[in-house]
Amino acid sequence: MHTDGTEQSPWMSVLASGSSGNCSVLSWNEGARRAAALIDLGLSPRRTRNSLASLGLSLDDISFVLLTHLDSDHFHSGWLRKGRVPGPLWMHRRHVGRASREGIATHHTEVFDESFREHGLAASVQMASHDELGVATFRIGFTQHSGQLGFATDVGRVTPGLIDHLRRVDVLAIESNYCPRLELASDRPEFLKRRIMGGSGHISNEESASAARAIGPREHLVLLHLSRQCNSPSIALGHHAGIGCPITVSTHAEPTMPIRILGTGTAPLSPPRVETRVGKQWQLFPAGQHA
Numbered sequence: 001m002h003t004d005g006t007e008q009s010p011w012m013s014v015l016a017s018g019s020s021g022n023c024s025v026l027s028w029n030e031g032a033r034r035a036a037a038l039i040d041l042g043l044s045p046r047r048t049r050n051s052l053a054s055l056g057l058s059l060d061d062i063s064f065v066l067l068t069h070l071d072s073d074h075f076h077s078g079w080l081r082k083g084r085v086p087g088p089l090w091m092h093r094r095h096v097g098r099a100s101r102e103g104i105a106t107h108h109t110e111v112f113d114e115s116f117r118e119h120g121l122a123a124s125v126q127m128a129s130h131d132e133l134g135v136a137t138f139r140i141g142f143t144q145h146s147g148q149l150g151f152a153t154d155v156g157r158v159t160p161g162l163i164d165h166l167r168r169v170d171v172l173a174i175e176s177n178y179c180p181r182l183e184l185a186s187d188r189p190e191f192l193k194r195r196i197m198g199g200s201g202h203i204s205n206e207e208s209a210s211a212a213r214a215i216g217p218r219e220h221l222v223l224l225h226l227s228r229q230c231n232s233p234s235i236a237l238g239h240h241a242g243i244g245c246p247i248t249v250s251t252h253a254e255p256t257m258p259i260r261i262l263g264t265g266t267a268p269l270s271p272p273r274v275e276t277r278v279g280k281q282w283q284l285f286p287a288g289q290h291a
Helices: 046-055 094-099 158-164 180-183 191-196 205-215 233-240
Strands: 011-016 023-030 035-037 062-066 087-090 109-112 115-118 121-128 135-142 145-152 172-175 220-224 247-249 274-277 281-286
Touching: 011 046, 011 172, 011 220, 023 046, 023 135, 023 145, 062 135, 087 094, 094 109, 109 115, 121 158, 135 158, 145 158, 158 172, 158 205, 172 205, 180 191, 220 233, 233 247
Parallel strands: 035 062, 062 087, 087 109, 145 172, 172 220, 220 247, 247 274
Antiparallel strands: 011 023, 023 035, 115 121, 121 135, 135 145, 274 281
16 A cells, blocks of 8 residues: 555555456545445455455445446346345446346445436446447546546447547546457357457457547556456557556456556656566566566
8 A cells, every 4th residue: 555645545456357257446535434335246245255355345344336237247146145235236227127127126226327426436427338238437536536537348339439438537447358369269159259349248459458548547557357268468468558557457366456546647657567466476567568
């Protein structure tokens, strides 16, 4: 953790990101106390508790959950069977019908359309293409701090509206799901390849890098939802090299270290660095140089 006066700034950590489950945590000041929320609930209750504990948090610290959409890797069915949902669950109005059909709406749910505000956190919302109901992307700010977070995963395609929605956020978390060459060469069924690559599934490394450069995150870039079969950190990083700010690659296995949302308006003065976690070790190396 920082000890240079930035310890009161908001921070985020991606607990896990990938087809096996997606969940991130945000922490920020609300009055004299710290508040925390989860973005998506795609890990089991036990794994979520353990991942939060590794960051010094518990489910009791979570004020609410912000859902991008309701696919099983973003809302784990274990929360319906057992375990206290750290609610309320905030979801877009488009997703309420599905939540009702799947029993998710039996928990305390709140609905947003274009924006929402809760516990000192405020966000503007834009829906992006993903399957039939779409996915919510967020530009998140904090009433006691100037930093802003952009969060976009499973967006299907990058649009000018998405770029404008997230432009010049301090920290940008965006998916970089697949390498087209590996996707086409994989043994996945053709219908799955079409879904992923057809504009309503996920975006490629190339699309992610183009979007990130157009958005221009001022402090940090976080890559989400890398495919284990059709991508790798080194391939994704190669496309995002030279972005002009530090890059963190999330994984399916381990939480990232806390990423501060400083709101300083500039990236750190040190050369851009990439942070990935392998097992229990953090490896740091300059952008464009991959282990």
